[in-house]
Amino acid sequence: MTETADIECRIAAMFRALGDPTRLRIFSFLRSCCCPVAVDESGEVRTVQGPTAGEVCCSITGSEKVSSTLSFHLKELRVAGLITMERRGKNRVCGVNTQAADELAAFLAGGEAPTGCDG
Template identity: 45%
Template sequence: MSNVRVLPVLEPDVATCCPPMTERALTAEEAVRTAAMFKALGDPVRLRLFSLVASHEGGEACVCDISDVGVSQPTVSHHLKKLKEAGLLSSERRGTWVYYRVQPAVLAAMGQMLASRD
């Protein structure tokens, strides 16, 4: 019997983050949540990691597949943790590896928030 433990995937609450910026002004609480997302993506390494996960085949990526971004493994882990804390990534441990995914709702919410009123 295997000792593998699958952790539940918690969906971040980003889908309900904010209305389109052209619809109305953000509330103070919405601005804090939105700033945390942009702050997390404001680092080039984090933005690259987010892009690697989002574009990876199957919609998820093992940390072993995305760790070659020019920084040490502990630094990669630090940046992935920051992306998770901002609600941009979720993760699941499978054996010795951690798999990361961007929830479709996260990308949809970000796109909607930045959409114009055309």
């Protein structure tokens, strides 16, 4: 029960992260802009390629400078587990975590019922 509650909280956190228009646009952009993510042999999620934080910012806000606000939203998405970020030189390259997106889609599709009526 505590476990399912944890799962539920994690899922709620992901939904919450997508619940802000700016973050949803970031997520959409990241996915639409060909940012594949590979899963390592060790299970580690690694970004293969993708736009930099600056490019995301440019697309979302029009500004070329990464604002603290955009950085904040990227962090929210990252902490929720929806996107990945990895240093590449001076930049930070972003990608979506497709596993997380799949997990949410599966939840919505009704595959699982995290908690039940038996409290």
